Amino acid sequence: MDNSKIGHHISEQFNKELEDVRNKVMAMGGLVEQQLELAIEALITGNIEQAEFVIGQDNQIDTLEVAIELECTQILALRQPTAFDLRLLLAVIKIVHELERIGNKAKRIAEMAVKLSSHTNAMPKHDMDRMVELVKAMLDNALDAFARMSIEEIPAITERDQKVDREYENIVRLLITHMMEDPRNITRFLDVMTTVRALERVGDHARYICEHLVFMIKGENVRHLTQEELVDKINQPR
């Protein structure tokens, strides 16, 4: 589907309102991506100042969520849209919620970056590398799919979530070994575990964004489906 789906309204003003909502979601997505990037970087380098910058910026994301949701609710009340426009607004309310949750995880990672700053060697950096790349790509591609209003790439994005889960389990196993070998540092390894779980959850929320996109474009609820069922639904003609 191309963006021309938006733009068929008799009311020029209504078109502008929907375009405005979409642009705000994309701006919010950009900010959330930046927060995640900076938080992970601060974690790896032990840069406390950068981590605190991320923590301080989190309320901007909360504010954006509330503002975009309000805008959607007002459009629903005033324009009483149906079909695609209704789904677009309902999906946006859910997508900004997922973005807020991802922002929250970025803040959590930044908080852990502060706690772990003098123990950056406690991070299994090498083992986390792959997971970090997978999660960042999931978020980036999900936002890209929203911008293009296309669900073509979604099976590839959600498939990556399964890889993230496997990487997560491997890292947890590794951390348990470290804890057993060095019980005095259990608290530190638990902080690392919290960090890695936050990252794993970012992958989940990126997948949920994809599910909301499928609802928006195909009008089908694809929550609680397996990867195979999801792919089937996406490939079904409407």
Next chain:
Amino acid sequence: MDNSKIGHHISEQFNKELEDVRNKVMAMGGLVEQQLELAIEALITGNIEQAEFVIGQDNQIDTLEVAIELECTQILALRQPTAFDLRLLLAVIKIVHELERIGNKAKRIAEMAVKLSSHTNAMPKHDMDRMVELVKAMLDNALDAFARMSIEEIPAITERDQKVDREYENIVRLLITHMMEDPRNITRFLDVMTTVRALERVGDHARYICEHLVFMIKGENVRHLTQEELVDKINQPR
């Protein structure tokens, strides 16, 4: 506010539709409460059969979430409601999502009940008692507030969430001590920690239900507020 707010519509059929949605949310709430109750009981008694019953029932909750959301979307498209009716439907979509998340946590607790069934002594039962009571009461009262469409009790419910968080932190500290003293059983204590965290998250979702209720009844978004700010908003005349 009394339930007479619903029932002022010219269309008898529309009234029935809204009543039907409300009844379904209450039925779903009842099922979720039962799942949580059974999961916690299975955890404490080590009853594997009961835990597996909870795990097997979880997809019923997922199905209810999808069905109620579909019903709300259809009413939005066909009736194009505004004001309170619009907010009711938007809030219900969010509330059933919170209920699904709580159901998911009950399933997680049941899974841990299976894993820990031969080590029920690993559970800090006595220390968990208070937290269990607080969380169950939060969910029960939140559902009750929905049924009565009243936000009067909400400050008392959300205040309890702060107590839940403190209980959670105490139990985590206790578990860390156990891990340090008995590193061979770290995996088991991590499972206990997962269980306690799931319980803590139920409290969060019960609080979110309350926030959605405030939005529904007062038309104000109260997410991301402190307890004090929330109480202020609730007490403000509209």
